[in-house]
Every structure is written in structure tokens, then in C-alpha cells.
Amino acid sequence: MIRVLVVDDDFMVARVHRGFVERVPGYAVEAMAHTGAQALAAIEEHRPHLVLLDIYLPDVSGLEVLRRVRESAVPVDVLAITAARDVATIRTALRGGVVHYLIKPFTFEVLRDRLDRYAAAHRRLAGDGDVAQDDVDRLFGALRPARISLPKGLTAPTADLIRTVLMAADGDLSASECADAAQLSRVSTRRYLEYFVEAGTARVRLRYGGTGRPQRRYLWTGP
Structure with a gap:
């Protein structure tokens, strides 16, 4: 099972997101948190595989939570789920290594698609040893929506x-x-x-x- 921590300052929204996650096979919600301090404590205590992280929290920003998690080297992945739409926040989240960034509001189907992709990538990284470039391409492709090949000169x-x-x-x-x-x-x-x-x-x-x-x-x- 992929163990998840749901972080959102709104108690009702957190419950909705928990319900969404628990509808996806292979996932279990380990805990919920409503502040940055609670999130950091829960990550340390439960060591989840994935954190659904809100950016707007009452004590510290979700970006600060992300920064502290990365500094602590706790092996956890983060999927940002937030109403924050400004480019500076999105840039910081991407640089902080989020596996995806979902802008509220969204449907269950949208979150399920991202969780299915994450689960596929999680399975590919479950073993040890080396991988070939084709394996890496499939891994990163699993974390992103399908797209056609980019034309020459575009990255x-x-x-x-x-x-x-x-x-x-x-x-x-x-x-x-x-x-x-x-x-x-x-x-x-x-x-x-x-x-x-x-x-x-x-x-x-x-x-x-x-x-x-x-x-x-x-x-x-x-x-």
C-alpha cells in the first residue's frame, strides 16, 4: 500500500481529499494535518510515501514545509494540492521536487489520474539495481500526462x-x-x-x- 499524509488547513477539504485518496486502489491515508507544524511532525512520525500538501497553511507556508522536508532528507514524495496559482509559488514547488502540482478545485478523476501515475512510478522504483534510459523515460513519463513528441528546438x-x-x-x-x-x-x-x-x-x-x-x-x- 502507498501510505499518504493529507495536509490542508480546511478540515472539510482535508476530509474530501482523504475520501478521494481512499477510493483509489493501493492507497491508504496514514494521517491528516492542518498546519505546517502538524505536517512536519506527522511526516517524522509516520514516514508516508506521499504527502498531499496544501500551500496556504496558518502557521508556515507549505513551501516552507517542503523546504524543511528536503533539508531533513526524509524519503517522502510531495504532491502539491493548492489554490496558489502564482508563477513564483509554482516555480518554487517545482524546484522543491514536487511530483505534481494540482490547482484547486479539481475533480476526483483528475486526482485519481495523478495518483495512478505516481503508483506506476512507485512500482518501478521498488527494486534495486541499475536501469536503462528507456526505463528512466518510462518512469518520468508515468509522472506526467501523455503528450506528443516535442518538435526540434523545444525542451x-x-x-x-x-x-x-x-x-x-x-x-x-x-x-x-x-x-x-x-x-x-x-x-x-x-x-x-x-x-x-x-x-x-x-x-x-x-x-x-x-x-x-x-x-x-x-x-x-x-x-
């Missing part, structure tokens, strides 16, 4: 960053707005945005101004 980390920016946006973004949020060049950002449109995970909205060509604005459609 997976940058695609993941721009994808996260689009998902966190309240509505559509222009290439310039997305580039500013991701701290990338507009030309490079637009290439990724057009790739997402071609892949069917984003769509374009045209905004007409007074003169000139309409502005292309991009909206994430999933998954």
Missing part, C-alpha cells in the same frame, strides 16, 4: 513551465504576457504556445483592436 522543462503558467492564468494570455510570467523571450514562448495549440491542449482567441492584425491570445484546455 520538456520549458514546455512544462509554460504549460503551468497557462493553467494558472485567470483566462487567456498573449504571448507577451505568458513570456513575462515565465521570464522567457516572447519569440521562444510563442513557439511553445503554438505547439500546445497544434497538440490540442490550448486554443487561440483573437482579440481585435482598432488597427492592425488581431492579437492572438492562448487559453489552456487540458489535460
